[in-house]
Amino acid sequence: MSVGERTSRILLSTPVLRIGSIFTTLFGISIFVFLVLRVIPGDSIVGAFGIETGVLTPEQIAQLKIYYGIDKSLPMQYISWMQSFLTGNMGYSYSTGISIASLTAKALPVTIELALIGTILGVVMGIAVGTFSARKPGSIRDFAGQLFGLMALAVPGFVLSTTIVTIMANKFHYFPNGYEFVRLWEDPWMNLQQMLFPGLVLGIAVAAPVMRTTRSALLETVDKDFVRTAIGKGVNSRKVQTRHILRNSLIPIVTMTGIQFGYLLGGAVIVENIFSLPGMGRQVLYAITKREYATVQSSVMVFAILFITINVITDLIYRKIDPRIKQ
Amino acid sequence: MKRSPLKPKGGLYYYMQSTSGIVGALLLLFMVIVSICAVFGWLPHDPLEQNVEFAMQGPSTTFWFGTDEFGRDIFSRSLDGMRRSLTVSVSAVSIAATIGVTLGILSGYLGRWFDQLIVRLSDVIFAFPAILLALAIVSTLGNSWYQTSLAIAVVYTPIFIRVARGPVLTVKEMDYVKVTRILGFSSLRILRKHILPNVTAPIVVQVALSLSWAILTESGLSFLGLGTQPPNASLGLMVSEAQPIAAFAWWALFFPSAFITIVVVGLNLVGDGLRDALDPARRSS
Numbered sequence: 001m002s003v004g005e006r007t008s009r010i011l012l013s014t015p016v017l018r019i020g021s022i023f024t025t026l027f028g029i030s031i032f033v034f035l036v037l038r039v040i041p042g043d044s045i046v047g048a049f050g051i052e053t054g055v056l057t058p059e060q061i062a063q064l065k066i067y068y069g070i071d072k073s074l075p076m077q078y079i080s081w082m083q084s085f086l087t088g089n090m091g092y093s094y095s096t097g098i099s100i101a102s103l104t105a106k107a108l109p110v111t112i113e114l115a116l117i118g119t120i121l122g123v124v125m126g127i128a129v130g131t132f133s134a135r136k137p138g139s140i141r142d143f144a145g146q147l148f149g150l151m152a153l154a155v156p157g158f159v160l161s162t163t164i165v166t167i168m169a170n171k172f173h174y175f176p177n178g179y180e181f182v183r184l185w186e187d188p189w190m191n192l193q194q195m196l197f198p199g200l201v202l203g204i205a206v207a208a209p210v211m212r213t214t215r216s217a218l219l220e221t222v223d224k225d226f227v228r229t230a231i232g233k234g235v236n237s238r239k240v241q242t243r244h245i246l247r248n249s250l251i252p253i254v255t256m257t258g259i260q261f262g263y264l265l266g267g268a269v270i271v272e273n274i275f276s277l278p279g280m281g282r283q284v285l286y287a288i289t290k291r292e293y294a295t296v297q298s299s300v301m302v303f304a305i306l307f308i309t310i311n312v313i314t315d316l317i318y319r320k321i322d323p324r325i326k327q
Numbered sequence: 328m329k330r331s332p333l334k335p336k337g338g339l340y341y342y343m344q345s346t347s348g349i350v351g352a353l354l355l356l357f358m359v360i361v362s363i364c365a366v367f368g369w370l371p372h373d374p375l376e377q378n379v380e381f382a383m384q385g386p387s388t389t390f391w392f393g394t395d396e397f398g399r400d401i402f403s404r405s406l407d408g409m410r411r412s413l414t415v416s417v418s419a420v421s422i423a424a425t426i427g428v429t430l431g432i433l434s435g436y437l438g439r440w441f442d443q444l445i446v447r448l449s450d451v452i453f454a455f456p457a458i459l460l461a462l463a464i465v466s467t468l469g470n471s472w473y474q475t476s477l478a479i480a481v482v483y484t485p486i487f488i489r490v491a492r493g494p495v496l497t498v499k500e501m502d503y504v505k506v507t508r509i510l511g512f513s514s515l516r517i518l519r520k521h522i523l524p525n526v527t528a529p530i531v532v533q534v535a536l537s538l539s540w541a542i543l544t545e546s547g548l549s550f551l552g553l554g555t556q557p558p559n560a561s562l563g564l565m566v567s568e569a570q571p572i573a574a575f576a577w578w579a580l581f582f583p584s585a586f587i588t589i590v591v592v593g594l595n596l597v598g599d600g601l602r603d604a605l606d607p608a609r610r611s612s
Contacts, residue, residue: 028448028451037463265456300455
């Protein structure tokens with residue numbers, strides 16, 4: 001390792017640079033999002049007018065370009081987008097005329113609540129099944145647990161959701177998502193019912209990798225010397241299981257949960273659409289079908305910020321649960 | 328040439344030791360055969376042919392998987408959909424693996440600013456949920472099969488960069504690589520002969536896993552209406568079309584879903600099998 005490399009590693013490990021690198025990444029993300037959605041220019045006009053775009057006169061098109069803010073050069077468009085993103089309104093949704101910031105303010109809590117419920121259900125299921133499997137490796141129980149993990153990985157969220165909707169609505173005539181969405185603070189009971197199935201679908205997706213990680217982490221820790229010592233000195237087995245084995249297997253589990261959170265946000269796009277929850281995923285898909293690039297751009301940016309925040313939180317949590325990780 | 332008893336056993340020998348690997352390979356083989364049938368058009372019915380008089384029929388000897396609300400044969404459509412999913416996923420993963428591995432090896436080997444740049448770029452792409460990024464890209468590119476696979480390729484390239492770069496960082500500091508450099512071997516030769524063989528194992532495993540994710544992403548996009556367009560058959564689209572009729576025609580939902588699940592299970596098991604076969608530490612014998 002060269003001296004330069006070593007200094008940069010030391011610098012990168014300090015919190016200041018950690019934050020600095022987060023901002024560089026965010027900057028990169030904003031440029032990336034911006035460019036990806038600019039591959040074909042003028043599409044907001046096609047989006048708004050459809051086939052009628054063909055009959056517009058050049059003057060009308062020029063006017064529309066000014067209206068949609070796509071008459072300026074790319075760097076200027078980027079700067080004006082960033083300005084409106086950072087100073088608050090994030091631009092306007094053309095089909096509804098509402099500012100994207102206020103749309104997001106309504107949609108984001110729904111997605112965050114859904115993601116939290118999904119993660120909690122997923123972690124609980126994953127750790128439970130993983131422990132259940134690891135208790136007796138190679139047994140029928142282990143096989144059943146691993147089969148659960150595999151199926152949870154392989155059955156896509158939209159299949160699971162469609163199946164749940166079909167069975168619940170038609171066989172049990174219970175389908176809370178058929179009613180208009182209510183917020184947690186308006187009617188918590190109804191809200192939780194509406195969040196239950198989508199949360200469960202996302203939770204199962206999270207449970208699969210968490211289960212696998214739990215199982216292998218537990219199996220690894222069981223063989224460690226300190227576990228043998230604990231058993232040898234007569235600590236009761238329940239305590240060994242929780243205080244010694246599970247506690248020491250937590251780090252890979254937390255890491256995996258953090259990673260899964262990102263995928264879960266992606267799953268939210270699909271699940272929110274099936275269960276008609278007015279969250280960010282629905283906002284993005286609606287904007288995409290309407291070709292409202294400003295909305296897509298800002299919403300995707302919000303997703304990325306959310307994802308990075310989760311990573312930072314994950315980082316903080318494992319510093320907490322593993323005192324060995326210190327600066 | 329006489330085989331010495333000390334000659335190491337081939338990868339296939341170790342692969343066949345793992346039950347999950349064998350099961351996975353069989354499932355995958357089944358799906359590949361099914362897709363080949365669809366490529367050559369060896370289907371009992373035309374997947375696009377509508378026949379309203381046979382609409383919503385259950386599985387029978389004529390229509391093995393039943394028919395949908397337009398009387399189209401779900402068996403033929405599932406086969407054709409599987410072909411489409413595999414085409415998109417295989418091309419997406421091929422692009423992602425080629426570009427990702429090249430960039431990953433180069434960035435690990437060259438280091439310095441190039442490495443920094445590549446790592447930053449992959450961090451940027453990593454900051455999006457896969458399906459969301461694919462959605463955004465498809466929405467601008469369009470949704471023919473090659474555009475969908477391009478979008479999926481962009482999403483999965485950074486994973487290959489990461490998988491290839493890691494081992495390169497370790498291997499390039501090993502004594503035998505340092506020696507070759509002192510001996511004056513060209514970088515190209517060092518990369519090809521000494522570094523590439525050391526990164527193939529994790530990459531092969533990654534290919535199997537990425538294929539399974541690519542299939543899930545592709546079917547997710549089609550489900551949302553941004554992948555394959557009707558009337559063409561795609562597994563995700565078929566699930567989406569089955570939504571309103573699933574209560575009376577379970578087969579319309581069940582068979583395409585089962586196809587997706589089987590191929591994803593197969594790929595994951597193959598991935599597990601490959602990991603066991605290629606990792607010397609996990610070999611039991």
